[in-house]
Amino acid sequence: MFTKAIVRPPASNFAEGLTTAGLGPPDYGLALKQHDAYCAALERCGLGLIRLVADSNYPDSCFVEDTAVMMNSPSSSKADLDRLGHIAVLTEPGATSRVGEVETIRTVFQQVLPENAIHQIEPPGTLDGGDVCEAGKHYFIGLSARTNESGAEQLAGFLADHGYTSSFVDIRDIDSLLHLKSGLAYLGDNRVVVTEAFAGRKEFADFEQIMVPPGEDYAANCVKVNDYVLIAAGYEQLASKLRQLGYQTLAIDMSEFQKMDGGLSCLSLRW
Secondary structure, eight states: OOOOEEEEEEEEEEEESSSOOOOOOOHHHHHHHHHHHHHHHHHHOOOOOEOOOTTTOOOTTTTGGGGEEEEEESOOHHHHHHHOOOOEEEOSSSSGTTTTHHHHHHHHHHHOOOOGGEEOOOOOOOOOGGGGGEEEEEEEEEEEOOOOHHHHHHHHHHHHTTTTTEEEEEEOOTTTTSSGGEEEEEEEETEEEEOGTTTGGGEEEEEEEEETTTOGGGGOOEEEETEEEEEEEEHHHHHHHHHTTTTTEEEEEHHHHTTTTTTTTGEEEEE
């Protein structure tokens, strides 16, 4: 169960951020409304929000997921679990213009986590949180334009230290995917949502695969948050599939964030 999330609204220069989408500049006013709706959906799912102020120094900084990877402490001791609770791995973003975003997130975690529960990816390693998909006790780590082998290996080491397994998924030859979670989501119950780009990949052979219908690839970046699955609005075929499997879906308009290569998972850090 998730209980908390960090969120940050887009700044007024949001349109100056990085994007390869080719969908035109975002409407800032509409982006703010969509972000408000996203936050309301997280609260409906039962999460308490840590709301950061917008930061025009970093036009991409609303995509807070890329700055850290969260995991539960798997300690067998209840006392240790109460003491540590969660582990945070601060990243080294693959885009140099985003590296400074991590410092604000570090400050937040220093206020809510003990010092020994905070780790850091170090150069020359790079790692974006969007390339990390938690699947129970296993983590998939994408090798991408933003996450390199050194960053992935450092994260794998931190995960192993805390009792988790991991494996790498190389997406560097898939032009349609910026991050691993652009085409992959874990819904629990040993189920993954995948785009056609991942069809037949051996990394996911042990999972029940929910294939995203043609033309709905953007919706692959859906997020299971407690009793709900958040999904981008306008992708009814995938939403219908999920409802048939018994999931309650919450559709959120993401048009302005899609223009900036962002998805639902990108807009929060959840634990």
